[in-house]
Amino acid sequence: MSVVATNPTHLKPRTLIIQDNLKNLSFIMPAVILFSIFYIYPFFEIFRLSLQDWNGISPDRSWVGLANFAELMKDKVWWTSVWHASYITLIALTFQNALAFALALACDRQIRMKKFYQVIFFLPPVLSEVVVGLIWQWILNAGVQGGQQIGILNYWLVQSGLPGLVNNWLSNPETALTCIAVVHCWKGFGWGFIMLLAGLQTIDHQLYEAAKVDGAGAWSTFRHVTLPMMLPVISVVVILTILGSMQVFVLIKAMVSQGLGYHTEVPVTRILLAMQGTNRFGYACSMGVTFGIILVCLSLLSKTFGSKTKQ
Amino acid sequence: MDRKLGIMLFAAVMVFSLSCSGCGKKQEDLNTISVWHWMIDRNKALEELAAKYEQQTGIKVKIDLFAPSEAYTQKVVASAQAKVLPDIYGILDKKEIFSAFIKGGFIADLTPDFKANNSEWENWFFPKALDVNRFVEGNVYGVKPGIYGVPLDVTNIQMLYNVKLLKKAGVKAPPQTFSEFLEAIQALKRVGVSGLVSGWGELWMLDCFSSNYAFNIMGEEKIMATYRGEVPYTDPDWIKVLDVFKQLVDKGALLEGVVTKANKYAEQDFALERAAFAFNGSWCVNVYNGMNPSLEYGVMLPPAINSNLPMKIWGGAGSSLVVNNMSPRKDKAIAFLKWLSEKDQQTYLAKETKNLPSNREALAEIPEVLSSFASVMDQATHPTFWALNEDPIVSEVFLKGIQSILIGEKTPEQIAQEVQKVKQEQLSKKKK
Numbered sequence: 001m002s003v004v005a006t007n008p009t010h011l012k013p014r015t016l017i018i019q020d021n022l023k024n025l026s027f028i029m030p031a032v033i034l035f036s037i038f039y040i041y042p043f044f045e046i047f048r049l050s051l052q053d054w055n056g057i058s059p060d061r062s063w064v065g066l067a068n069f070a071e072l073m074k075d076k077v078w079w080t081s082v083w084h085a086s087y088i089t090l091i092a093l094t095f096q097n098a099l100a101f102a103l104a105l106a107c108d109r110q111i112r113m114k115k116f117y118q119v120i121f122f123l124p125p126v127l128s129e130v131v132v133g134l135i136w137q138w139i140l141n142a143g144v145q146g147g148q149q150i151g152i153l154n155y156w157l158v159q160s161g162l163p164g165l166v167n168n169w170l171s172n173p174e175t176a177l178t179c180i181a182v183v184h185c186w187k188g189f190g191w192g193f194i195m196l197l198a199g200l201q202t203i204d205h206q207l208y209e210a211a212k213v214d215g216a217g218a219w220s221t222f223r224h225v226t227l228p229m230m231l232p233v234i235s236v237v238v239i240l241t242i243l244g245s246m247q248v249f250v251l252i253k254a255m256v257s258q259g260l261g262y263h264t265e266v267p268v269t270r271i272l273l274a275m276q277g278t279n280r281f282g283y284a285c286s287m288g289v290t291f292g293i294i295l296v297c298l299s300l301l302s303k304t305f306g307s308k309t310k311q
Numbered sequence: 312m313d314r315k316l317g318i319m320l321f322a323a324v325m326v327f328s329l330s331c332s333g334c335g336k337k338q339e340d341l342n343t344i345s346v347w348h349w350m351i352d353r354n355k356a357l358e359e360l361a362a363k364y365e366q367q368t369g370i371k372v373k374i375d376l377f378a379p380s381e382a383y384t385q386k387v388v389a390s391a392q393a394k395v396l397p398d399i400y401g402i403l404d405k406k407e408i409f410s411a412f413i414k415g416g417f418i419a420d421l422t423p424d425f426k427a428n429n430s431e432w433e434n435w436f437f438p439k440a441l442d443v444n445r446f447v448e449g450n451v452y453g454v455k456p457g458i459y460g461v462p463l464d465v466t467n468i469q470m471l472y473n474v475k476l477l478k479k480a481g482v483k484a485p486p487q488t489f490s491e492f493l494e495a496i497q498a499l500k501r502v503g504v505s506g507l508v509s510g511w512g513e514l515w516m517l518d519c520f521s522s523n524y525a526f527n528i529m530g531e532e533k534i535m536a537t538y539r540g541e542v543p544y545t546d547p548d549w550i551k552v553l554d555v556f557k558q559l560v561d562k563g564a565l566l567e568g569v570v571t572k573a574n575k576y577a578e579q580d581f582a583l584e585r586a587a588f589a590f591n592g593s594w595c596v597n598v599y600n601g602m603n604p605s606l607e608y609g610v611m612l613p614p615a616i617n618s619n620l621p622m623k624i625w626g627g628a629g630s631s632l633v634v635n636n637m638s639p640r641k642d643k644a645i646a647f648l649k650w651l652s653e654k655d656q657q658t659y660l661a662k663e664t665k666n667l668p669s670n671r672e673a674l675a676e677i678p679e680v681l682s683s684f685a686s687v688m689d690q691a692t693h694p695t696f697w698a699l700n701e702d703p704i705v706s707e708v709f710l711k712g713i714q715s716i717l718i719g720e721k722t723p724e725q726i727a728q729e730v731q732k733v734k735q736e737q738l739s740k741k742k743k
Contacts (some may be wrong), residue, residue, distance in 0.1 A: 057387055057411035137576070142567040145585045147503050171568045173718055257512030259571030261715040276384060278703040280410060280518075 029282040051286035056275065061282075077285065081265040082294065085276035088266070089245035096185035097241060100192030101116050101234075107193075108200040118197070123189035133254020136183045140255075142168035145232075170256055173263040180255055180264065184248055189245075190216070192237045199233030235306030248293055267291045313356045343371040344644050345397035349383035350630055351376065351480040352597055353463075356663040360656055370643055372376055372739070390416050396635045398644040402460075406695045410452035413632075419636040420545040422434075422457035424645055426575060428600040432649060433458070439688055440465045440669040443695045444626045450734065451699050461648040462669035464660065467626025467684055467691045468519050468592040468730030470614075475503050476587040485611040489555070491586075492614040496564040499587050508563040508586035510574025511676045511717065514710045519625045520590055523613050525552045525625035540738045544709070545724075546729040555616070570717040582606055593627065598667035610683035612690070626691025629666060708733045 010022075050068055054061040072078055103121055107114055124132065141151030149155040154166045169179050203226065213219045249268035255266050267287065274284035326531035347356065354376045375397070377383040382401050390527035396417055402409045412418050418632040419619045424443075425433040433441065444460030446452065472485045480499040486492040496506040510516045525534050534540045537549070559565050566586045569577070576590070581589035589595070590613070599606050615622045634644045650656065657673035660666065667685050668674060674685060694700050701709075712726030721729075 054413055055408070055410060057391055057415050057417075059415055086655060143580065143585055144505065144567065145583070150585070170568055171718065176571070187359070256571040257573040258514050260718060261511035261711050261720065264571075264719075273707070276381065277707060279405075281482065285526045 004284045038198050046126065046285045047286055049282055050289045052282045054281045055279040057282040064282065068283045068291065071283065071288055072286050077262055077265060078267070078270055079274040080262055081267050081270045082291075084177055084264065085246045085248065085266040086185055087175060087177060088248055089242055090120045091178070091181040091190060092185050092241050092245040093238065095182075096189045097192050097234075097237060099185070100189045100237070101196050103189075104196035104200055107197055120193075122190045125188045127187070128255050129187065129250035133251050136179075136186075137170065137255050140179055142166075142171060162309050168183070171260065172262060175262055176256060176264055180252055183255065184245060189242060190242070192241065195233055195237050195240075196230070199230050203229045231309060233305060233306055235303065238306065242298050243295060246291075246298070259294070316553065323594035325712075327471070328462050331531075334351075341640055341643075342369065344399065344640055344647055345373045345374055345375065346399040346632070346647075347375050347377060347383070347387070347397045348632070349376070349378050349380045349402060349628075351378050352594070353660065353664045353666070356660055360651065360665075363668050364647060368646075370647065372647060378697050379515075380688045385640055389542075391415065392635065396637070398614065398635050398638040398640050399637065399648065401632050405700060407452060407700065409459070409695070410446070410450075410454045413446075413454050414452075416636055419634040419638075419641055419645070420455065420457045420459060421461065421634065421645065424649070425458045431556040432652075435652060435654075435670045435672065436462060437465050437669060437671055439627045439691050439696075443693060445457045445609055445633050449523065460633040462627075462629070462631045462653055463651070464664075464666040465627065465669050465685075465688065466593045466629030466667060467624050467688060468590070468612050469624055469684065469687070470507075471581065471589045471595065471608050473581070473584055473587045473612055474609060476584060480587070482506060485609060485616045487611075488612045488618070489491060489558075489616045493558065493562050493648070495587075496562055499562060505566040505586045506629055507559065507567060507588040507590065508572070508577045511569050511574050511714070512571045512573050512578040514707070516574055517710045518706065520613070521552055521555075521710070522615065522694075523624055524555050525549075525624060527613075527615050527617050530620050531623075531692075531697070535698055539700050540734065543616060544660040544734060545727045550723050551616070553713065553716060556713050557723055560717055561718060565717070566581075570714050578602070591722060593667055593681065595679050596678065600665060610680060612687060621690060623692045624687065624690055625693050627693040627696065629669075633670050636728075672684060696732060702734070704735045705730060705737055 020038065029154045049061075051063065051065055052061045053068075103117075107117055107121075111117075139152045142154060144152040149158055151169075153169065157163065157165045168237045169175050207225050207229070208221060209227050216224065229282060247268055248266055250271075252264055252266060252269060258269075259285055269288045271291070273283050314330055339414060343422060346357070346361075350357070354374065357374050361374050365371050374697060377386050378409070380403050383401075387396070387400055387402065393411065400517075402412055402418075409418075413420075440462035443462065445458050446454040446456055448456045450456070468628070476493070476499065477485070480502045482495045482498050486495045499506055509520065519641065522534075525548075529546075529552050531544055532546065533546075537546070541551075551637075566572075566580060572580075577589065578591060578595060578598050579602060580586050581591070581595075582599045584603075584606070599608070611620045612624065634641055634648065638644060650672055654670055656673045657668040657670035658676050661668040661673055661677050661681070665678060665681065667677065677685070709726070709730045712721065712730060715721040716723060
């Protein structure tokens with residue numbers, strides 16, 4: 001009896017409840033409709049296409065069930081491309097984020113020209129990936145004209161007395177992917193830097209003062225105050241790094257075009273080739289669905305890892 | 312309360328209607344033709360011709376540029392799927408996809424227009440230029456025989472040599488044979504000049520170069536037999552084709568980094584005299600003129616290996632436009648394309664863009680270097696002319712394999728075996 005008395009909906013007539021529900025629905029319906037049209041429908045369409053054999057134009061589509069997925073599981077080039085993207089992601093997760101964190105820590109202190117450094121560090125992310133690719137292609141160029149190196153890096157190595165280190169950076173399978181990963185980190189560290197700096201600035205300075213009073217050193221303060229307080233931000237940065245790095249594509253196109261055999265293939269280049277090169281839209285969609293699942297799994301994994309570390 | 316609810320529901324319906332209003336059909340403007348193209352270098356000239364056409368006929372032609380070509384292709388495919396193609400557009404893809412567009416009802420059959428008045432319109436063009444858009448009787452694609460596109464210009468892909476650099480190396484004449492070419496490379500190396508540059512980071516450029524040598528080494532019949540699965544890729548002739556690339560690497564004939572170079576960078580290298588030879592198309596005349604107007608260069612066929620068979624080069628229609636079969640302005644679109652391929656407009660386009668005109672009568676007024684390109688049009692071939700094309704999956708393995716040879720990772724024999732394995736897999740799939 002008391003439960004009924006405390007629940008206000010039981011006091012309303014049925015028509016009022018319907019009106020309330022309709023009112024609420026009227027607020028969310030436009031968003032639901034737009035979301036359904038632009039997100040849910042394309043997702044189901046991609047999944048449906050992944051079960052078909054289609055060249056992208058023809059009105060005839062044949063149903064092949066899970067055959068595209070079965071073929072993909074055995075596609076060595078695809079899994080190699082996933083490994084390449086993972087390699088770039090690993091470098092970004094470690095090198096790029098460590099650099100971003102170190103610079104954010106430096107800029108969080110009272111240093112001269114702090115704003116200037118912040119602007120400089122945030123410049124690469126705002127540049128177009130195509131432009132970044134072109135600039136770095138010029139830096140890493142291995143060509144020679146009139147006995148002189150054309151590429152800035154090779155030229156600098158020769159001038160510094162290190163001609164033995166001169167390399168064909170982008171056309172050597174041993175260095176090409178690492179060069180792409182480094183350029184990707186150079187381009188991307190600014191995002192992590194800004195987010196981590198924003199996170200650092202939200203930490204209450206009284207915590208640092210308390211740690212100082214307790215006699216904690218710099219390392220101890222970092223480990224027991226800064227790091228635990230930054231974990232939610234770090235977790236977001238890690239997820240965004242994984243998503244951004246696994247989907248690297250424009251940089252590869254700008255730096256090595258379709259070159260170097262399969263050494264610079266990543267999942268997105270394989271999806272594009274399946275769609276445009278071999279006109280297998282169904283197979284490309286099965287790649288897209290599989291790649292999406294991989295990304296969701298990686299994101300969940302890093303989120304779970306972040307939560308566990310926090311505990 | 313009821314009034315409030317009514318207002319809210321009305322607002323929701325309005326938002327929904329507004330968001331859907333873009334999906335509704337716009338009122339058709341029958342006097343405006345829409346053209347989608349990808350040719351950055353020809354955009355200005357096309358816009359000027361469109362303005363001239365409007366003055367002459369009162370029909371407005373809206374020229375829309377979508378570049379680069381990859382993005383354009385994606386847009387056209389997506390627009391075909393949504394059935395929102397413009398009146399005139401181009402297909403930048405294999406003949407198989409061209410045929411899929413025709414079978415999907417997206418491209419108008421222009422044969423009656425070409426054949427009208429004793430084939431008057433057809434006779435304006437280089438036959439090779441029309442062949443790209445022609446489907447012959449009994450074609451493997453199952454398309455009704457006919458002509459489905461209008462070539463704007465013709466192009467072919469050959470080798471170019473830097474006159475000054477060859478002179479510096481003491482090479483008196485451009486090499487005719489492959490062994491002469493390798494000798495010239497050694498002479499160039501002695502004076503510190505790099506040999507050949509090309510955009511072999513782009514698979515289609517590798518496809519073009521390798522198929523030139525395949526035609527020269529074994530001829531068209533054997534290539535087609537390979538595509539049909541009757542000759543294996545492990546055949547000595549195919550290994551010879553792959554060996555061309557190994558020899559180029561072994562003799563140090565290639566500019567560093569050629570395997571990851573997009574063609575626009577390769578063009579820059581040749582224009583800036585970083586290499587003595589280039590493998591490039593006739594569009595380069597315009598590109599080099601923009602990059603280095605004082606560049607002295609000549610045109611030559613790729614040096615032949617086999618003197619018993621001709622060296623075939625890729626060529627034909629450089630860019631073609633098709634008419635949307637679903638367009639209510641189909642006749643007006645055809646009339647505009649016919650006007651665009653008339654001698655005056657073709658001469659204007661050739662002069663402004665330094666491309667070879669598709670109209671034969673406009674050829675008299677083109678620059679000298681372009682004439683060198685035009686002089687070997689009879690040796691031109693193109694995958695779109697062939698009776699059949701290789702399975703794209705097999706082609707990809709073949710071309711990626713050539714890149715592996717270029718980086719010294721694999722031998723021609725290894726690549727031949729790998730390609731043959733994939734070929735057999737594809738053949739057995741098709742049999743199933």
